[in-house]
Structures are given as structure tokens and as C-alpha cells.
Amino acid sequence: MNWGERLHKAKAFISNGLFHAALDELRNLEHTSEDQNNENKGEFYDEQGKLSIYLTDYKRSVGLFLSAISCAHSKDAWVKYHVHLAVAYRRLSEFDTSYRYLNQLLEFKDEISAQTRGLLYLNLSAVQGIHGFYDQSMISAHKSLEFFSLVKDSEGYIADLYNNLGLAYLENGDFEQAEEYLNRAFTISGDQHMDIISEMGRMNLLRGRIHEGIHNAEVALRLVWSRIINYDKEEIARLCHLLAQISMRFHEVDLAIRLNEKAQLFFGQLGMWRQWQDIDSEVTEWMELSASCTDTSDGTDLNGISLQEIRLFLTILDAINSQELIDKKISTLLDVRVHYVKLLADQLGLSNTEKDRLILAARLADYGLTALEHELVLNPDRSVQAYEQYKKHPWLSVSMAQTIQLDQCVIDIIIDHHELLDGSGFPQGKQANDINFLAKVLSVVDAYTQGVTIHQKTHDECLHQLASQCGMRYDETVVERFFELFQT
Missing domain, CATH: 1.25.40.10 (Tetratricopeptide repeat domain)
Structure with missing residues (x-):
């Protein structure tokens, strides 16, 4: 070659x-x-x-x-x-x-070329929108559309442009145009852009279409678990803002403020200070109302989405954030592990339900590490005593996960994800068929992603290690399907 x-x-x-x-x-x-x-x-x-x-x-x-x-x-x-x-x-x-x-x-x-001009104006439109130059953003987006109309296979770019236009018109208060372009973006991308759905929800709330806005939030909330793979902070921030506005509509002031504070956190991490400031003003206004408002709809079903479900989303988001604070390497590991879990789930032909459970387990399997010392988490092999402590983290993860009401199927994956076919795994030393199948899938991905992120091994070294232990420690079918991903 x-x-x-x-x-x-x-x-x-x-x-x-x-x-x-x-x-x-x-x-x-x-x-x-x-x-x-x-x-x-x-x-x-x-x-x-x-x-x-x-x-x-x-x-x-x-x-x-x-x-x-x-x-x-x-x-x-x-x-x-x-x-x-x-x-x-x-x-x-x-x-x-x-x-x-x-x-x-x-x-x-x-x-x-037309394609490069399209890319130039597309990115210019995005940055102008971040700065709040919405009229300029619309002009740039329309120019980009003009150039991409001359280019084959530009559908993905066009969805982004329609989204940019929808956001710009929405911020300018032109709801008719905003709806037209957000609908176009959604038609092209479907569920590929969670932020489009969140902004459609915000637009519907601003237009007084409460039920439509709640439906958008329901779709986005269902989607978030399968899209947690990307964990795009801007997407999550916009969803938090939408859920905050819905919560406020039903006088759940404290919940609304917590959601907006979470949105602020993500916008602040992204340096999107205009969006941060807009929400800060909203939070200040809501705090003044909190003293006079009483929560009146605890657990109420809001036409398909419940306040309990919104609270659960916020609680799980807190759990995810707490893992990221352990160490930069752990944060990277979680992102990479979930990424490859989704690819392998597709390769194995798992159902959407199985895939969502596996993704959520991959994101929260190490929740128990937040209860251990920082040095022990990064170097569990430093001593026999340290490793014995480390081996407890699946139990800790399960104990903590139960407090956030995770599905039992997700908990079963978490408890078994360090078990190995030959019985040398932990925490229970299970063997072969006693191990949850989806945990076997997570085990293979975890071995690979631990190698490329924590231990800084090469891709080939990690594949070689999996191949050498295939059938003994790792499920042969799962390993074979994982290897097939790389057969370009």
C-alpha cells in the first residue's frame, strides 16, 4: 500500500x-x-x-x-x-x-471553489450568531446555501445552515421564518441534531404552543440517552434551557432555576457568554419569583413528559458531571468508551433499547470511582490494598446508581462490566454464561478504550491484547465484531 x-x-x-x-x-x-x-x-x-x-x-x-x-x-x-x-x-x-x-x-x-466558499460562509454565519450579529449571520447563511447548491453531497452542511437561520430568526423574534428553517433542518437531519429539536421547543413556547413545546422536549429527552454518546455541551445546554422554561410554566421554580444554572455552566465552559448572560438575567428574575411561588404539580404528566422524568434527567446529568471532575483522563475515557460502545452496538445489531441501556451503563459504570481517592483511581495497581479498594467500585457504582433510579437492566450491566470469562474478573468472579451479555460488550470496549486513553497504547497494541485474550477473558463473538469495525 x-x-x-x-x-x-x-x-x-x-x-x-x-x-x-x-x-x-x-x-x-x-x-x-x-x-x-x-x-x-x-x-x-x-x-x-x-x-x-x-x-x-x-x-x-x-x-x-x-x-x-x-x-x-x-x-x-x-x-x-x-x-x-x-x-x-x-x-x-x-x-x-x-x-x-x-x-x-x-x-x-x-x-x-464553490464548496470552499460554502464552508467559509457557513462558519462565518455560526460565529456571527454566537456574537449576536443575527442579521449578518442570516446573510452569510444564505450566501453559503447559494454556493452549496452548486456542490454535490452537501446535505449535511445545508442542515447546519437551516439550523443557523432558524436560530437567527428566532433571536430576532421572526417566529414564522424561524419555524420554516428549523422545520427544514429537522426534515434533513431528523434526530441527528438534538439542538434543533430543543430550539423548536423554545420557539413553540414563545408562540404560546405549550403542548407542542412539551412534545419537542419529550422527543429531545428520549433522544438524549442515545445521543449522550456525543455529549455535546451546547446541545445539552439548550435542552436544559428548554426544560427550565417548561418547568417554569408549571410553577416548578426551583427545578427551573437548577436547570438554567446547569445550562449556564455548559455555556460558560464553551465561552458562549452572550447566551450565559441571557440565562443569568432569566435566573435572577425567576429567583425573585421563587419566594412567592409554590410547587403545585409534583410528578404531574405534562402531556407525555413528567416532572419526575425531568428531575431524573438533571440528577443523572449531575452524576455524569461528578465523574468528569475526577480527572481529565477519566473524562476522556468516558467519552471515548461511549463512542465505541455505540459503534459496536450497531455492528452487533442490538435493538435501540439494548443500545440505549448499554450507552447509559458505559457512561455511568465508573460512578463509584467518585467515592475513591484520586490517586487510587488513576493508579489502582500501586499496591494490593489499593487494588482491593478499586475492585469495589462496581458495587459502589450500583449503590449510587440506585439512588438515581436507573433501570435494573442498566444496573446489571454495570455490576458485571469487569467480570471475565475465566473467572478472574471482579467483583464476584463470575464465569462465561453467568455474565450479562451486554456487560461482555462493555468489557471489550472498556479494555480497548482504557488502553488508548489511560495507558496511551496504540490502536494496534490494544487490538493485539484483545486478540491474545479472546475466548479466555473476552467473548469471542463480541471481539470478532469489534475487529470487523476496522476492516475498511
Whole structure:
């Protein structure tokens, strides 16, 4: 396989969400990249930069896009790499820097392809919306749509643009146009964009369509467990805001304030201070009402969604956040583990219910680690005593999970996820058929993701370890299906 074919293979891995396999492939190409022409080198650095964004290493992506820019073989490539650089700065919450780059690139709009112009205006529209320049955001979005209409396979971009337009019109108070574009975005993307559904709910509430807004919230809340895989903070923030407004409609002031505070937390982490400030003003107003309002609808069914369900969502969100606070490595592990669990669930042909349970278990299986010492969590093998303490965390996870009313099927996965076929696992030393099948699936993914995140092993090293223990510690069918993911 020549250099170009291997780069193509890495790109295929990235497009299929197999990020650590792509990382291995690109690392193997790195030592020969200097022998390539500028076109190949630019593409190589650009792919590495995009992969770093997927792996949330935004600072590294900035350096890689700068390297791609230095190798750009054409004006079109040079502009495209700069757009990607602006995206990296946006992910770093450096919105002013991102906006400045994109504005400067407009000087070259007549020298680049329709697709690159579409990308430029798409990202400009997004940053203008973040800054609150809604009229400008709409102009940029319409220009982007014009250019993408000339490009094949641009449907994904168009859904984002319709969403941008819907949000901009909504913030400007033009509900008719907002509804038109949000509906278009939803038609294209369906349940791929939870934030579209949340904003449709907010729009319906603002228009006095209470039942429609509650229905949107119900759809988003059902979707959140299958989409917790991505755990997109902006999506979760917008859903929290919608649920807060619904709770407030039913005089659940304290619940509404807690949800809005959670939305503020996520918007603050993203550096989206305009959105943070809007919610802060809302929270201040609601706090003044809290003294005079009494909760009157505890557990009431709101046409398909219950206040109890909203409270449970908030409680589980708190549990997820508490795990992230243990250590950056643990936070990364959770994200990566859930990501590969979803891919393997699809490969195994699991039902949506099984997949949702598995995803939730993967996100909360280490909840018990929050009750252990930080050093013990990161280095359980430091002593026999430390490892014995560490082995208790599935029981702790179950005990804590029961307080948030998790389904028993999810709890069964959590308690068994460290059990191994040969009986050498913990906490009960179960063997073979005694182990919950979905826990066997999580066990395989956990072994892989522990390797690539906590232990910094390569993708190939982790696959080799799984292969050597297949049938002895890990379920043979599950391992075979996991390996099939990487057969591009």
C-alpha cells in the first residue's frame, strides 16, 4: 500500500468514527511525510488537524492546521485550511480570533471553489450568531446555501445552515421564518441534531404552543440517552434551557432555576457568554419569583413528559458531571468508551433499547470511582490494598446508581462490566454464561478504550491484547465484531 492509499485509509477511518485507528495510520505516515510534495503534506496535516478536533485536542489542531497552511499548494487549499483553523479557535472558545480569520478570508472569495466558499460562509454565519450579529449571520447563511447548491453531497452542511437561520430568526423574534428553517433542518437531519429539536421547543413556547413545546422536549429527552454518546455541551445546554422554561410554566421554580444554572455552566465552559448572560438575567428574575411561588404539580404528566422524568434527567446529568471532575483522563475515557460502545452496538445489531441501556451503563459504570481517592483511581495497581479498594467500585457504582433510579437492566450491566470469562474478573468472579451479555460488550470496549486513553497504547497494541485474550477473558463473538469495525 503506497503513501496515498494509506492516507486514504486514515481518512476512511476518520469518516467512520474510528479515530484511534486513524491516529495509528497517520503516525505511521509521519516519518515519510517530508518526502511528499506540498499537496500531499498539506492534506496530511489537515487530516491530522481534523482528527485532533474529533479527539478534542484543539490546541494541537491549531498547530497542525498552521502546518497545513504552510504547505498549501493552491489558493483554494490555503483558504480551506484557514477555515479549519478558524473552527479550531472556535472550539477553543476564542471566538474573536475565529471571526477575524474568517473575515479576512472574504478577500479571496472570488478565487476559491464553490464548496470552499460554502464552508467559509457557513462558519462565518455560526460565529456571527454566537456574537449576536443575527442579521449578518442570516446573510452569510444564505450566501453559503447559494454556493452549496452548486456542490454535490452537501446535505449535511445545508442542515447546519437551516439550523443557523432558524436560530437567527428566532433571536430576532421572526417566529414564522424561524419555524420554516428549523422545520427544514429537522426534515434533513431528523434526530441527528438534538439542538434543533430543543430550539423548536423554545420557539413553540414563545408562540404560546405549550403542548407542542412539551412534545419537542419529550422527543429531545428520549433522544438524549442515545445521543449522550456525543455529549455535546451546547446541545445539552439548550435542552436544559428548554426544560427550565417548561418547568417554569408549571410553577416548578426551583427545578427551573437548577436547570438554567446547569445550562449556564455548559455555556460558560464553551465561552458562549452572550447566551450565559441571557440565562443569568432569566435566573435572577425567576429567583425573585421563587419566594412567592409554590410547587403545585409534583410528578404531574405534562402531556407525555413528567416532572419526575425531568428531575431524573438533571440528577443523572449531575452524576455524569461528578465523574468528569475526577480527572481529565477519566473524562476522556468516558467519552471515548461511549463512542465505541455505540459503534459496536450497531455492528452487533442490538435493538435501540439494548443500545440505549448499554450507552447509559458505559457512561455511568465508573460512578463509584467518585467515592475513591484520586490517586487510587488513576493508579489502582500501586499496591494490593489499593487494588482491593478499586475492585469495589462496581458495587459502589450500583449503590449510587440506585439512588438515581436507573433501570435494573442498566444496573446489571454495570455490576458485571469487569467480570471475565475465566473467572478472574471482579467483583464476584463470575464465569462465561453467568455474565450479562451486554456487560461482555462493555468489557471489550472498556479494555480497548482504557488502553488508548489511560495507558496511551496504540490502536494496534490494544487490538493485539484483545486478540491474545479472546475466548479466555473476552467473548469471542463480541471481539470478532469489534475487529470487523476496522476492516475498511
